[in-house]
Amino acid sequence: MTETLFWKDPYMREFEAKVVSVSEKEVVLDRTCFFPQGGGQVGDTGFLNDVRVVDTRKDENYSITHFLEREAAFKAGEVVKGRIDWEKRYRTMRLHSAAHVVYYLLIEMFGEKCKLASSGIVNEKKDITDYLTESFDREKLAEVERKANELIKKGGEIRTWSDEQKPNYRYWEIDGFPKMPCGGTHPKRLEEIGEIVVQRGKKPGAGKERVEILLRK
Numbered sequence: 659m660t661e662t663l664f665w666k667d668p669y670m671r672e673f674e675a676k677v678v679s680v681s682e683k684e685v686v687l688d689r690t691c692f693f694p695q696g697g698g699q700v701g702d703t704g705f706l707n708d709v710r711v712v713d714t715r716k717d718e719n720y721s722i723t724h725f726l727e728r729e730a731a732f733k734a735g736e737v738v739k740g741r742i743d744w745e746k747r748y749r750t751m752r753l754h755s756a757a758h759v760v761y762y763l764l765i766e767m768f769g770e771k772c773k774l775a776s777s778g779i780v781n782e783k784k785d786i787t788d789y790l791t792e793s794f795d796r797e798k799l800a801e802v803e804r805k806a807n808e809l810i811k812k813g814g815e816i817r818t819w820s821d822e823q824k825p826n827y828r829y830w831e832i833d834g835f836p837k838m839p840c841g842g843t844h845p846k847r848l849e850e851i852g853e854i855v856v857q858r859g860k861k862p863g864a865g866k867e868r869v870e871i872l873l874r875k
């Protein structure tokens with residue numbers, strides 16, 4: 659298992675780590691702050707020394723692989739410097755946390771029958787989440803956007819922690835709402851998200867609706 663620096667400190671941009679294994683363009687380190695794709699959140703990109711990391715993935719044992727643009731010169735046992743594309747990651751963290759807030763408000767607005775159809779997809783541009791529901795009334799969705807922005811602006815702590823039994827199983831919680839399982843990366847304060855736009859996306863299929871979230875800036 660790779661040590662998960664992105665959970666310890668979600669604001670960490672640079673780190674040093676020891677190379678555990680290299681196979682052509684794939685590198686495993688003893689620790690990393692590159693978030694591996696999961697729960698809909700894209701894998702981090704960045705650099706290991708001067709080599710571009712184009713994607714990051716994990717396996718079932720949480721061994722994290724960095725996928726390089728070209729074969730690297732470094733070998734197992736060497737120490738390398740890692741740097742993630744911070745702008746991209748920070749926007750993704752903000753959008754992803756906005757999706758948690760919008761989820762709670764959608765359930766409040768559209769009732770218990772409205773359920774997540776998938777864990778969504780989030781990158782630095784947009785969060786896309788599908789819900790099992792008949793339809794999202796335009797006015798009610800506008801109300802969700804208004805309430806979400808109110809809550810974000812008011813601010814407050816975003817708490818995340820690992821399950822005592824399963825360290826790779828994580829929770830997310832804000833005041834006033836029940837905790838939620840999530841292994842993504844999140845800012846520590848709600849107000850860091852900033853103003854958001856909540857809109858209907860292209861209908862993904864019968865009995866489903868798509869919600870898209872964007873950052874105003």
Ligand SMILES: [Zn+2]
Pocket residue numbers: 754755758830840841842843844
């Ligand atoms: Zn999350």
